[in-house]
Amino acid sequence: MGILVPAFFGLSLFIGGLIVFYMFRKQYSEQVISSNLLWEQVMNEWQATKWWKKLQRQLLLLLQILILLLMMLALTRPFFHKEGIDGEHVILLLDTSASMATVIDEEGTTRFEQAKTEMRALLDKRSDEQAVSIIAVGAVPSLVLNREQNERAIMDAVGDISLTYEHSEFQRALSLAKALSQQQSSGIYVFSDRMTEEELAEIDIDGAFHANNIEAAEDDNVSVMTFGVNTSGDQGAAIVTLKNESSAQQEVTLQLLADGDRVHTQAVSLEAKEEAYINVEDLPAAVYYTARLAEKDSYPLDNAAYAFSSSTTKPVLYLIGEVNPFLHKVFIHLGHDVIQAEKLSDINEFAADSIIVITTGGDEQADQVLAAGRPFLLLASGEEEAYPLEASLETKNTDELFAYTDVAEIYISQGRGQPFEKAGLADAVMKSGDVPLVQKGLADGQSFVQLLFDLQDSDWPLHASFPIFIYNTLDYLQGEAAHLGYFTPKEQRALQLDTAGEYSVVDETGMVIDTFDGDSELFQAPEKPGLYYLADSDDQRKYFAVTLDDREKQTVAEATFSMYGNEAAPTTNVVRSEWWLWLLFAAFVILIVEWEVYRRGIRT
Incomplete structure (x- = not known):
């Protein structure tokens, strides 16, 4: 405990002045009276009075002295030391992934709830001068607070964070935390179940870093x-x-x-x-x-x-122009009927359930493809301009085209062609750095998939994953009448719906949780994993499932650890907690009591 401004003890002179004032209060003069019988009776009663009754004669003086004493002590700003937290800037990272929903005790407390409890306990140790930033870690990190010092705003922000059920990308979140920590000394605190020292390998943390991985009480998953x-x-x-x-x-x-x-x-x-x-x-x-x-x-x-x-029926495939022989063999092996033609104009009428496979051409050919009104697979031409690929191949996590496939070992020497210009909505699902190699989307309401490389420039057709990719591609292009497939939490996707208008999003229990406008371009899936369906005004249903990322299907927690960057391990941080406000509050309460005593006439 200590005193910040001891000079204010000099105000004790006012207490002495108050006592002197009472010493010079009104005095009574001596008078000769005829009898003292009545006064003797009064003195006898006074001597028989309890001591606390006698004290009432000086109660106003005592209360006023106490008020002055408390106000003087408040001005000196007394404080005590308590355990604090590292850094002038406290950065908190809260994992919002699905595994944080693991129950850790018999009361049903989840890791996420326990993490919030521990965050609040940590924040109780901060000083008023420490600013707080909070990052919610999901597939994309979200900066919830930035350098906030208001305690209520900080606690409200912690309470408002909810699970996203996505897989948390900590590399992005740590990069954001490092950027926030540049301007002043910072302490980074992570509340998760999967944070490891290996994930810090590419992030140079200079200050204090604490990872609190919350374990489950029972190992029964x-x-x-x-x-x-x-x-x-x-x-x-x-x-x-x-x-x-x-x-x-x-x-x-x-x-x-x-x-x-x-x-x-x-x-x-x-x-x-x-x-x-x-x-x-x-x-x-x-x-x-x-x-x-x-x-x-x-x-x-x-x-x-x-x-x-x-689907019980396989679509007819129309192969237009030159098609890679490996691809042709895959189509045959998958059991599809294949019809070949030199040009689109050679086809008089397309089968009702069919897919067009065509090599990239000019604008005229693109217009013909769209006019056919069928989903299509667009292949790169070997005559298109090639460009080198310098980065490794990456696919969009959990995309349906790459289900049960691994592209890590395939080789593509170069890319060719440009993304389909007439696509209303397209998404690159395989890239080499920033260069798209496979994209899918909608064009004039029809699904399409485009390969932006020539199969002759790749060894992919020689890998077992290639026919699986083609199977997934045809399944995507064909679509389904009764279901919409699989989504990741909060995934956005363009849907092929039979009718426009408003749809209800209904969970497995039959509760309507949201609505979706069928005229919109993008549908966003619910965040919680489970079975759902879209229902139109006639209660026609299209089912879909929101699935967990495979990396979220394990609950074993990593060990808690702390690191201090380039600094030596610091001593325990101590913060100053002042309590002068409580003294002012006590003085105010006593002032009210003093007024009530004065009002009732208990005074000398």
Whole structure:
């Protein structure tokens, strides 16, 4: 404890002055009276009075002295020291990924809720001079507060952050935190379950860095890793992958549902860390299927997975012009009917369920493709201008075109051509640095996929992932009548809908959670994983599933750690906490009491 301005103790002279004032208050003169019998009675009563009753004669003086004393002490600004937090600028990073929904105790507290509690406890240690910035870490980091010092605003901001259920990209968030920490000494605090020292390798942190990874109390998570259904006619077959993340044997009950009705139940025993594959035959035909675990564990988000029935008819493929022979063989192997033609004008009428595969041409050809009114796969021509590729290949996370494919080992020597100019909406789903190599989107209401490289310039056709990519591409171009496929949390995508107008977004329980205008270009999926459907005014439904990123299907927390950049490990930071406001408040309360005493006439 200490005093900031001890000079104000000199105001104690006013207390002495008050006492002197009372000493010179009005005096009574001596008078000769005929009898003192009455005065003796008064003196006897005074001597018999309790001591606290006698004190009332000087109560006003004591209260006024106390008021002056408290005000003097407040002016001296007394303080005490308490444990503080590092940095003039405190930067907090809160993980909003799906794994933070893991339950950590019997009361149902999640890692996310515990992280908020620990953030508030940390903020209670800050001094009034320390500014606070808060970053919500999701797929894209969000700066919630920037150098805020108002305590209420800071606490309200912490309470307003919610889970995004995305996979958190900490590299982007740490880069943002480093940029914020440049102007003054800063302390960075991360509240997560996956932060590792390796993620700091590319980020040069000069000041204090603390990663608080919140562990779960129970190690009992079993997850549905993958779920797929192959339908043929009026029957289907499923394969489910279960993984036991715990360090002990687990007994679980697997349930399969077809259009919401349970059609299969199976008990499964999993050894510690075991991954098991379960095959189920003779499933009834349905629009959507659900694989779920009947038991509740600490992480319910990965206890269910969804699959949709595949189309029973394969579209006719119209191959226009020269098409790579490897690609042609893949089409045949996938069981499609293939019709070849030199020019689009050679086709009198396109089949109702068909896809055009064509090499890039001029504007006239583009107009003809759009006029055909069919989805199309646009291939790069070997005659187009080539440009080198210097960066490694990257695909958009969880995009449906690259499901079950790995492009890390394929080679593309150069890119060719330009993105389709007449596309109303396009998204580059594979790039080399900033150079797009595969894009998909809509053009005049029709789906399209464009390859911006010549297959002759790549070894991709020799890899097992190539026919899978072509299968996914044709499935995307064909579309589905009853379902919209899979989305990541809050993913935006253009939809092919049969009718315009307003649609209701309905969750698995039948609750309407949002609305969507069918005339809009982009649909944004809900943030929480689960099964949903779009319903029009006639209650025609199109189902879709919001799925977890595969990296969010594990709940093992990393170890908590601290680093101090280029500095030596500092001593414990101590902050000063002043309490003069409490003294002023006490003086004000006593002033009210003093006035009431005066009003009641308890005075000398």
